[in-house]
Amino acid sequence: MKISLSISPDNPRGAPIIFKNGLAHGITQAAALGYDAVELHIHDLWTIDADALRAQLHAHHLPVSSIGPGLVYGGDTFSFADADARVRQQALERIHLHIDLCQKFGTMAMVGVVHGNVSHDAETRRIQMARIAEHMREIDAYAGAHGVTLALEAINRYETNCFNRAEEMVALIQENDLRSSGILLDNFHMNIEEVSIQDAIRTAGKHLALVHFSDSNRWYPGAGHLDLPAIVRTLREIGYAGYLALEALPLPDPDTAARKGLENTRRWLAT
Numbered sequence: 001m002k003i004s005l006s007i008s009p010d011n012p013r014g015a016p017i018i019f020k021n022g023l024a025h026g027i028t029q030a031a032a033l034g035y036d037a038v039e040l041h042i043h044d045l046w047t048i049d050a051d052a053l054r055a056q057l058h059a060h061h062l063p064v065s066s067i068g069p070g071l072v073y074g075g076d077t078f079s080f081a082d083a084d085a086r087v088r089q090q091a092l093e094r095i096h097l098h099i100d101l102c103q104k105f106g107t108m109a110m111v112g113v114v115h116g117n118v119s120h121d122a123e124t125r126r127i128q129m130a131r132i133a134e135h136m137r138e139i140d141a142y143a144g145a146h147g148v149t150l151a152l153e154a155i156n157r158y159e160t161n162c163f164n165r166a167e168e169m170v171a172l173i174q175e176n177d178l179r180s181s182g183i184l185l186d187n188f189h190m191n192i193e194e195v196s197i198q199d200a201i202r203t204a205g206k207h208l209a210l211v212h213f214s215d216s217n218r219w220y221p222g223a224g225h226l227d228l229p230a231i232v233r234t235l236r237e238i239g240y241a242g243y244l245a246l247e248a249l250p251l252p253d254p255d256t257a258a259r260k261g262l263e264n265t266r267r268w269l270a271t
């Protein structure tokens, strides 16, 4: 397994990103500390000069593990569940742009809350779920055509009211035959939603594409009360060899979170 550091040019308040408000310091620190890669959280995808950023990362020997479009932080109004086809189209276009950027970096696209929330009314919910499935199939096909893997994230109930658990992600992938999509499991969300984090990892199994690795309080790994060595053992048990991306709060300060999070995670990976 490899370790990645979350960084963002944006400054979303309260977001679990270790270095925010500019990429330069995060890139320098990731390289200096010895991270294997960086994870980019970028809301305004169209503002990124991909060639310049690629050159900057290359100079620091840092690949990009994953890119997220920051939709969860942005006050965006579009979603795949929306009744208005124009709004759904906006959501699709945004994810296409996201996949295009991922292709330029040869990396994975994190897809989360773009599906939107669904109604409590059963019939409305059925229609919305069908729309979501249809658009998931479309973005999966678009990703496949561009050589990009989608990492579909199970996110907790306080951020979205559907697709909260690993088993729902597996069903989404299998029922829709999504061939370019895997699952993104995040310790913070699993700690809220899953009966057992280790069983959730086993449920994701071969579909697991990416892990967001923070502690119970969403601080850096080792700063809370999750049994992270056991989580690492379970990841190893299912044959996971991808990234542990430290998507964590920049607390007590970004430098400490980046340094201690890496030290602790490396220690567990070495045992």
Ligand code: LER
Pocket: 068, 069, 070, 071, 072, 110, 112, 153, 155, 159, 186, 212, 247
């Ligand atoms: C949101 O809580 C989250 O976990 C992120 O991965 C979304 O970008």
Ligand code: MN
Pocket: 153, 186, 212, 247
């Ligand atoms: Mn996450």
